[in-house]
Amino acid sequence: xxxxxxxxxxxxxxxxxxxxxxxxxxxxxxxxxVKILHELVEAGADLIELGIPFSDPMADGPTIQAASERAxxxxxxxxxxxxxxxxxxxxxxxPVVLMGYYNPVLHYGAAQFSHDAAAAGVDGxxxxxxxxxxxxxxxxxxxxxxxxxxxxxxxxxxxxxATKLAAxxxxxxxxxxxxxxxxxxxxxxxxxxxxxxxxxxxxxxxxAVGFGITTPAxxxxxxDFADGVVVGSALVKIIAEYADSPELLDQVGxxxxxxxxxxxxxxx
Amino acid sequence: xxxxxxxxxxxxxxxxxxxxETLMPALLELETAYKEALADPSFMQQVDYYLKHYVGRPxxxxxxxxxxxxxxxxxxxxKREDLNHTGAHKVNNTVGQILLAKRMGKKKVIAETGAxxxxxxxxxxxxxxxxxxxxxxxxxxxxxxxxxxxxxxLLGAKVHGVTSGTATLKDAMNDALRHWVTHVxxxxxxxxxxxxxxxxxxxxxxxxxxxxxxxxEQILAAEGCLPTAAVACIGGGSNAMGLFYPFVxxxxxxxxxxxxxxxxxxxxxxxxSISAGSVGVLHGNKTYLLQDADGQIEHAHSISAGLDYxxxxxxxxxxxxIGRAEYVSITDDEALEGFRMLTELEGIIPALESSHAIAQVxxxxxxxxxEESLVVCLSGRGDKDIHTVAEAMGVKL
Numbered sequence: 001x002x003x004x005x006x007x008x009x010x011x012x013x014x015x016x017x018x019x020x021x022x023x024x025x026x027x028x029x030x031x032x033x034v035k036i037l038h039e040l041v042e043a044g045a046d047l048i049e050l051g052i053p054f055s056d057p058m059a060d061g062p063t064i065q066a067a068s069e070r071a072x073x074x075x076x077x078x079x080x081x082x083x084x085x086x087x088x089x090x091x092x093x094x095p096v097v098l099m100g101y102y103n104p105v106l107h108y109g110a111a112q113f114s115h116d117a118a119a120a121g122v123d124g125x126x127x128x129x130x131x132x133x134x135x136x137x138x139x140x141x142x143x144x145x146x147x148x149x150x151x152x153x154x155x156x157x158x159x160x161x162a163t164k165l166a167a168x169x170x171x172x173x174x175x176x177x178x179x180x181x182x183x184x185x186x187x188x189x190x191x192x193x194x195x196x197x198x199x200x201x202x203x204x205x206x207x208a209v210g211f212g213i214t215t216p217a218x219x220x221x222x223x224d225f226a227d228g229v230v231v232g233s234a235l236v237k238i239i240a241e242y243a244d245s246p247e248l249l250d251q252v253g254x255x256x257x258x259x260x261x262x263x264x265x266x267x268x
Numbered sequence: 269x270x271x272x273x274x275x276x277x278x279x280x281x282x283x284x285x286x287x288x289e290t291l292m293p294a295l296l297e298l299e300t301a302y303k304e305a306l307a308d309p310s311f312m313q314q315v316d317y318y319l320k321h322y323v324g325r326p327x328x329x330x331x332x333x334x335x336x337x338x339x340x341x342x343x344x345x346x347k348r349e350d351l352n353h354t355g356a357h358k359v360n361n362t363v364g365q366i367l368l369a370k371r372m373g374k375k376k377v378i379a380e381t382g383a384x385x386x387x388x389x390x391x392x393x394x395x396x397x398x399x400x401x402x403x404x405x406x407x408x409x410x411x412x413x414x415x416x417x418x419x420x421x422l423l424g425a426k427v428h429g430v431t432s433g434t435a436t437l438k439d440a441m442n443d444a445l446r447h448w449v450t451h452v453x454x455x456x457x458x459x460x461x462x463x464x465x466x467x468x469x470x471x472x473x474x475x476x477x478x479x480x481x482x483x484x485e486q487i488l489a490a491e492g493c494l495p496t497a498a499v500a501c502i503g504g505g506s507n508a509m510g511l512f513y514p515f516v517x518x519x520x521x522x523x524x525x526x527x528x529x530x531x532x533x534x535x536x537x538x539x540x541s542i543s544a545g546s547v548g549v550l551h552g553n554k555t556y557l558l559q560d561a562d563g564q565i566e567h568a569h570s571i572s573a574g575l576d577y578x579x580x581x582x583x584x585x586x587x588x589x590i591g592r593a594e595y596v597s598i599t600d601d602e603a604l605e606g607f608r609m610l611t612e613l614e615g616i617i618p619a620l621e622s623s624h625a626i627a628q629v630x631x632x633x634x635x636x637x638x639e640e641s642l643v644v645c646l647s648g649r650g651d652k653d654i655h656t657v658a659e660a661m662g663v664k665l
Contacts, residue, residue, distance in 0.1 A: 055564040058445045077562045107563030129286045154290035180450040
């Protein structure tokens with residue numbers, strides 16, 4: 001059993017939803033990213049989505065765009081991102097999913113990437129601009145290395161397509177809560193309950209929800225019906241605000257603890 | 269037989285549909301709607317009607333006698349897309365796409381623009397059909413192309429200044445995609461070039477292919493035989509693809525795409541994606557891109573805002589790989605010389621984009637015999653570039 005599967009199975013037993021924080025690797029720099037990763041684990045993150053910075057993050061709002069720019073300006077590379085995971089892996093078993101855009105991975109080489117990522121301790125890969133129709137060219141390499149390719153589903157995905165994609169999902173399904181970019185508006189939890197609940201029995205894997213989840217109250221509301229709750233922009237904002245402050249890790253840890261409390265308290 | 273793209277939108281190893289899931293259903297819907305439209309004779313009749321009576325097609329194929337004499341080689345024919353309504357080839361595509369948008373029941377259109385020609389062409393046709401229109405344009409291009417910005421506003425479009433990245437065409441496309449992902453349910457994205465996710469490269473090529481179809485007939489009428497070469501500038505490559513496509517199966521006709529070499533390809537400040545780039549994925553398609561060792565997209569540079577893009581349409585990538593088309597590059601300075609030559613000898617002020625093709629013809633024509641002919645796409649007129657040219661010449665307006 002892989003780390004992702006194990007973690008969700010354990011949480012299901014506990015009656016909790018997974019808290020899945022997202023941060024952009026290399027923001028503000030790769031050294032700090034490793035410290036933040038440790039802090040996330042310490043504070044209760046169940047799984048981590050680690051963003052690979054990209055020059056043209058077309059699906060991201062201003063917060064994560066800016067984080068990507070800071071990371072690239074400070075010299076973050078895909079090899080450096082893998083090294084962060086390697087350092088985290090020395091101390092933690094938390095599942096790590098790399099999230100980003102296809103081009104850096106394509107340029108690194110699918111086979112080489114799969115090999116190096118698995119060796120570093122990466123469990124999954126989520127590429128925003130690689131829909132299942134195009135994923136064939138990388139999927140075999142990932143499978144051979146035991147890395148799950150996470151599938152996204154959106155509110156615009158027709159039921160028939162969702163049914164097909166859900167049945168073959170790996171790791172977990174990432175349900176995008178709204179039409180829009182990351183961090184644009186607040187999630188309407190009540191508006192997506194039906195969609196997510198319809199999806200869960202169709203899915204071969206757990207269903208996590210992301211986009212627009214900014215507060216513990218949002219997290220609690222979503223944790224009522226989803227297997228996992230992704231918090232990205234709200235956390236990246238805190239990192240941006242405290243990047244140069246000695247309070248950075250405390251602020252990050254404090255926020256994560258509140259979110260984790262929310263996913264614990266409200267679960268079925 | 270040349271038959272691309274395949275059913276999944278691939279041009280050999282290029283093209284495809286590399287977009288967020290939120291957009292996938294919209295692209296599948298567009299593909300279906302386009303297929304239905306193509307099968308409906310009344311749709312193509314409608315497109316032809318507006319191309320004839322609104323755009324002013326067919327555009328002339330003009331024998332440029334004085335340049336021909338000056339260069340002393342092949343006869344040079346200019347395909348006068350600059351004479352279209354709105355002053356460039358872009359309107360061929362916006363007429364087609366906006367008629368398709370209407371057919372699909374969409375009330376809002378958006379577009380990205382570099383030089384502003386596609387933005388103006390979109391705003392124009394949106395005004396014609398009473399659709400809401402929003403244009404995304406980099407603030408650097410807004411500065412370079414203030415005339416076109418004002419034209420778009422007069423036409424009722426809302427112009428969003430894009431400040432991210434290099435604040436040029438690439439970034440405008442990022443923001444247009446971000447807007448589309450947010451408003452995909454009621455908004456039609458009018459992509460201006462033969463790039464982006466499938467079916468756009470095919471769609472735009474098909475709507476622009478009127479250039480090559482007319483040109484092929486016109487040169488046969490004028491010369492009694494096909495030209496030695498067809499030449500066009502390439503940013504994303506829509507005027508070139510429109511010119512080339514009807515000649516693709518005429519193996520004897522050389523197809524020559526002219527990329528922008530900016531300060532020179534070796535300077536690193538250029539927009540020559542095929543000549544100096546490598547394969548990658550950006551803006552929904554796999555193609556040649558300018559990128560660094562880590563797969564980050566690099567900044568393009570060209571004096572011409574319309575060519576200032578770090579990628580190229582996937583069908584050009586294919587034509588390059590199979591050796592059917594040749595891709596060369598022309599520097600800013602050479603383009604300015606081409607601009608001056610056409611202005612002074614023919615009384616035609618070309619767009620800086622088209623000036624790259626003219627500059628290539630200046631090199632090529634003297635190497636050919638006087639019995640041969642060249643067709644070159646004069647993709648747009650140069651009024652919009654007057655400020656840039658004045659700046660380059662050190663003249664204050």
